[in-house]
Amino acid sequence: MPRPDARPAARSSRSRRSPLAALSIWVERHVQTLVASLGKLVRQPFGSALTIGVIGLGLSLPACLHLVVVNASAITAGIEDTVQLSVYLDRPLSAEQADKVRRSIDARDDVLSAELVTPEQGLKEFEEMSGFGEALRALGDNPLPYAVTIRPAPLFDSPAAVETLANELRTLPEVDLVQVDTEWVQRLHAILDALAQVVWLAAALLGLGVLAIVGNTIRLDINGRREEIEVIKLVGGSNAFVRRPFLYSGTWYGLGGGLLAWALVTAAVGFLAAPVERVAALYGSGIRLQGLDGNAILLLVAGGALLGWLGSWVTSGYHLQRIEPKA
Amino acid sequence: MIAFQRVFKRYPNGREALAEVSFDLGAGEMAFLTGHSGAGKSTVLKLIALLERPTRGQVIVNGRNTASVGSRAIPRFRREIGVVFQDHKLLADRPVYENVALPLIIAGVPRREMDKRVRASLDQVGLLGKENSFPLELSAGEQQRVGIARAIVSKPPVVIADEPTGNLDPDLALEVMNLFKRLNSVGVTVMVATHDVHLIDRFGVRRLHIEHGTLLGIPPDAAA
Numbered sequence: 001m002p003r004p005d006a007r008p009a010a011r012s013s014r015s016r017r018s019p020l021a022a023l024s025i026w027v028e029r030h031v032q033t034l035v036a037s038l039g040k041l042v043r044q045p046f047g048s049a050l051t052i053g054v055i056g057l058g059l060s061l062p063a064c065l066h067l068v069v070v071n072a073s074a075i076t077a078g079i080e081d082t083v084q085l086s087v088y089l090d091r092p093l094s095a096e097q098a099d100k101v102r103r104s105i106d107a108r109d110d111v112l113s114a115e116l117v118t119p120e121q122g123l124k125e126f127e128e129m130s131g132f133g134e135a136l137r138a139l140g141d142n143p144l145p146y147a148v149t150i151r152p153a154p155l156f157d158s159p160a161a162v163e164t165l166a167n168e169l170r171t172l173p174e175v176d177l178v179q180v181d182t183e184w185v186q187r188l189h190a191i192l193d194a195l196a197q198v199v200w201l202a203a204a205l206l207g208l209g210v211l212a213i214v215g216n217t218i219r220l221d222i223n224g225r226r227e228e229i230e231v232i233k234l235v236g237g238s239n240a241f242v243r244r245p246f247l248y249s250g251t252w253y254g255l256g257g258g259l260l261a262w263a264l265v266t267a268a269v270g271f272l273a274a275p276v277e278r279v280a281a282l283y284g285s286g287i288r289l290q291g292l293d294g295n296a297i298l299l300l301v302a303g304g305a306l307l308g309w310l311g312s313w314v315t316s317g318y319h320l321q322r323i324e325p326k327a
Numbered sequence: 328m329i330a331f332q333r334v335f336k337r338y339p340n341g342r343e344a345l346a347e348v349s350f351d352l353g354a355g356e357m358a359f360l361t362g363h364s365g366a367g368k369s370t371v372l373k374l375i376a377l378l379e380r381p382t383r384g385q386v387i388v389n390g391r392n393t394a395s396v397g398s399r400a401i402p403r404f405r406r407e408i409g410v411v412f413q414d415h416k417l418l419a420d421r422p423v424y425e426n427v428a429l430p431l432i433i434a435g436v437p438r439r440e441m442d443k444r445v446r447a448s449l450d451q452v453g454l455l456g457k458e459n460s461f462p463l464e465l466s467a468g469e470q471q472r473v474g475i476a477r478a479i480v481s482k483p484p485v486v487i488a489d490e491p492t493g494n495l496d497p498d499l500a501l502e503v504m505n506l507f508k509r510l511n512s513v514g515v516t517v518m519v520a521t522h523d524v525h526l527i528d529r530f531g532v533r534r535l536h537i538e539h540g541t542l543l544g545i546p547p548d549a550a551a
Contacts, residue, residue: 025435032432231416234376235477236406237433238399325378 254308
């Protein structure tokens, strides 16, 4: 069938365009949609604020949990330095023999320092600490053995390494008893590990929540603009074209939620910093409450935006397919 | 340009809208599609714009058999057809300029060219200067002309209209019909569905009359 010669068809102008011009048009259209979608958000401040608020609260929860883990780990990192082992030697032992044992322990790679505690020193310390001095003196004879107080080397202060060290010391013939008080440290580590898992679990669940929130908002938005979508499809708008503004809206929601979560967490840290420092000062510790670091902020904000985009991508894909114009 | 070959259309609800309709509208030709409401006029237009597909038979538009247009290719296919609706289907929250520019925005026409074409299109329908008005600020006739401006802005070789004068008083209706005639005079293939037989009598244009889903050929009173 011949084409009309009087009117050039629209399609010829498309093929004439250079790739660069096509790219600039593509960018221009995206920028237009980006600005327009932002404008829509601003024109519905209440609805947008509600959606962003819910997303922000949802995202701030795992972020706060993350900070709990980070700060608890920082505190225990300070504690691990002070892990000590007390080695009690067999009773009838001369001062020279005891010091020989101490030196052999001190020579180990995994030991930072080994100090000898004589029975007299031990008794004195015990008297001071316990207040049972009178009772002990009534015994006449000093019941305490020689003891060696050990601090493990920095590379060997993990609970497992300390346990190994203790077991090896127990095999020495002069050693009566080795006491390691690392069990509570191990428990704390286990709790922190579990908590770190909880952070991810919470992040995953709340991430799904964000998807649902954004998805629902976009679904309502699509239903509200059904007529407009039909018209756009009638005049030749593809699904991708119709979908684009919704993808931008979803991304804005997620981005806004991520930024809000960041603000909320920062506010919470600021609020708690002073009381925590007071508590730390009472324990003679200089520990300060840590806020979110750069990576965490990036993850929070970019993750929020990504979730928003994904939520609207899924919903718009599902719903826009179902809106077909019927003139 | 538009050819129907033994087209039969039955809707999913069982209603048979068209029974073996065949016609051929050449490039640059114009035709009125007449018949009572429910006779099948709208179905013919829907088949042309690929809003519906024929149950049997072939529909050929712009030299393309619509059966060969997959669902992903429909948007591009529709950009080659200007469609005017009885209820104009304008976006009430956007000014006239954006309504008319919509097909160009979709097609990715550069800004400067878009300005030029929107202006030319509005000029053709006599609405130059109304770019920043909103559709609801305009009269019914003006709204319909905005709809026409949108249909022709991307210079499609085919323009179809479904009862474009349905809501207009006789003077405005005549004005709108004249627009279509003028469009045809510059080479556009035009098909206008209408039930207003009195109005079209004064145009010496081919007439396709549908009754109960069957094309009755050109009634005697229409000149070729």
